[in-house]
Amino acid sequence: MYTSLLSVKQAISVERKLIDYLRTYIDHELERLEDIKRFYAKVSDLHSELYKGPETVIANPLVAFTLVKRLHSEWLNVVYSNEALENAQALRSSYKEEEAGLPTLEDLQGAAKALMRLQDVYTLQVASLVRGRFQRVSNGNPIDIYTPAVSVLLSGDDCFLVGKVAYEQEDYYHSVPWLEESVHLFRRTGGEWNLENEGSLEDALDHLAFSHFKTGNVSYALSLSQELLHHDPVNGRVLQNVKKYEKLLVAASPPTGDGLRRPTSKYLRTRDTYERLCQTQGSQPMHFENPRLFCDYFSNDNPGLLLLPAKREVLSLQPYVVLYHNFITDTEAEDIKRVAQPGLRRSVVAAGEKQATADYRISKSAWMKGSAHSIVGRLDQRISMLTGLNVKHPYGEYLQVVNYGIGGHYEPHFDHATSPTSPVFRLKTGNRVATFMIYLSSVEAGGSTAFIYANFSIPVVEKAAIFWWNLHRNGQGDVDTLHAGCPVLFGDKWVANKWIHEYGQEFQHRCNLNPEE
Ligand SMILES: O=C(O)CCC(=O)C(=O)O
Ligand SMILES: [Fe+2]
Structure with missing residues (x-):
């Protein structure tokens, strides 16, 4: 999906359907809760009115019968109702119907990498980007490269996901700024948990601390881990990390790591x-x-x-x-x-005699x-x-x-074949x-x-x-035509x-x- 904007556009109609399904689910759940509330009101009213003096009231066989009936079956039916599950199942099966139109993990990673690519090629500031602005810093001042009509803000969880994609590739150059923003935004919401979130403040702190450790910033890794322990004091792994970082910091020569260097791409010598x-x-x-x-x-x-x-x-x-x-x-x-x-279809490039997709x-x-x-x-x-x-x-x-x-x-390439086995021939x-x-x-x-x-x-x-x-007129490729989109x-x-x-x-x-x- 991420390889063509047309496919991304088509995903809008998928989400529109999901919105409708969720509306139906909410309506059904509201009806269900209304019914539970009605039962609650019925029983609690009975108790505040009828059962004020239980000895007298229970003399009435009708009252006695209804009490027995309620306790034997009504409560059971309410407590063991399947309706919540049925509603959730209906929502899940509608969601499943749309599965073919949903992005895959590769799409999510591709979209995250796209943001990092834009960050790199246009030297965008991550802090601005997450606030919906396309800016680069020049002489210490942020300069707008492009001003969108509507700016879209990213959440702490959005940033966490981008950072995690980088982190999983051991690309700490990108994981650090994205996780920094994630931690910053999660802190602002007081670490509040949202149903839809993939990560939490703790997760972001954990990944950020380790990214800093890997790039040689042990003291920062330590303070982030301490903050994490404050939220999750019994996390054994983090406790151990803290001990390790403390030890490293008092050692004669703490590790320096390899700093924040941008990963080099083997395709991109130019x-x-x-x-x-x-x-x-x-x-x-x-x-x-x-x-x-x-x-x-x-x-x-x-x-x-x-x-x-x-x-x-x-x-x-x-x-x-x-x-x-x-x-x-x-x-x-x-x-x-x-x-x-x-x-x-996904565009391909010449790979020896064959054609293959490429980043x-x-x-x-x-x-x-x-x-x-x-x-x-x-x-x-x-x-x-x-x-x-x-x-x-x-x-x-x-x-x-x-x-x-x-x-x-x-990225930079030639349109002409540079090998006699190229599919161009x-x-x-x-x-x-x-x-x-x-x-x-x-x-x-x-x-x-x-x-x-x-x-x-x-x-x-x-x-x-x-x-x-x-090509030159002698049939040789003209190297000066190396070009890129x-x-x-x-x-x-x-x-x-x-x-x-x-x-x-x-x-x-x-x-x-x-x-x-
Ligand atoms: O999109 C562009 O500007 C260049 C495209 C290109 O070089 C190609 O498709 O071979
Ligand atoms: Fe080209």
Whole structure:
């Protein structure tokens, strides 16, 4: 569910049904309690009125009979009533019916990791984030990166869950700030227990203390453990920890741990540049920086474009990257998204000869053949006119429609195959010589397309498309095309990729042995 915002959106209707089920449950439980209250009132009234003088009252055989009857069966029926259980069971079976639409543990972990990814890439302050604000600290001052119309606050338990996901991965860099917030928020509510909570103040203190211990902050681990003992004085494990921490602190050289260092990702050797380019949310070189860059109305000498040329922006010359404004209309984009929806599946990446899901690509995608909708063919024709390339299958792949998930991203990668066993060659039409990517939606914040080595990023421009060559004219991959889809900070990002292959372009795009071209 977390890999596509569309799937998250569908979960709203599941929760709506759960709300209805809970309403029914509450109503039934209220009726049940009303009935218990009525019985209570009946019996207690009898006692305050009739049974004031038991000796006289009991002389009445009717009173005697009803007392015996009540004690033999009425009380039994009330005390052993199954109604509460039946109500709970009805609620549980309704919940079970919705099981297929409920997120899994993997979804919860994926959503938590998404928050940590946004925290890292956009250097967000966790303390602000839990208060519904998207801020980073610059020179000691919090700066708003994005201001949502409605801010949503996280609870102590929400923060506990994020912290726990990090903790379970032994990622104390993230568990510490999230558990700090959790402890802070739980303390504010006086450690009050809520039915829906996964954790408590004690749990948060426990996890936070251990995270601090692991990162070498033993004195803080000790004071948190002491606070925990205050709430749970007989917790043997914590008592032992306290003893251990006290011993360590008086030792000649207390452990230092490895501090709070951000976990390194083996996929992300270019992380710093990537994140810097994402943070700028669009940082194209300016015309005054490179006078060879320009904008124009472009018809590619194609009669089909003469009357309505494309608004072209040349964004980079090496690699050659251009942006075409208003490539697609609103209704076309909406139709494409709608038709693609049923086919959306978790996006995969090339893994040797096979394809596999990966944490570094969080989205769902669908392949759209020309037969799916007349728009697909129309877009192919438009792409062909603008690029002058043959995009018919198998010289062009089917259109790949992509919907990003929570904090969805595609870390730096090449679109072309870099190994001869890559699945890209399955079409038997050579490598992916060019990429044509259409922005089918806008995004409120984040989600730029970053070119790492070329050192620029393109903000999401709704309805626009970008085009670049992946290969040099000699067929070698152009390393300068290393690019990424930055994490979506706020919004629902959709793109469509058209990958164009080497074969079929023999008369459109000449080869050349010069490795520079
Ligand atoms: O979404 C983006 O901005 C880039 C997507 C991309 O590079 C891809 O799908 O291959
Ligand atoms: Fe790509």
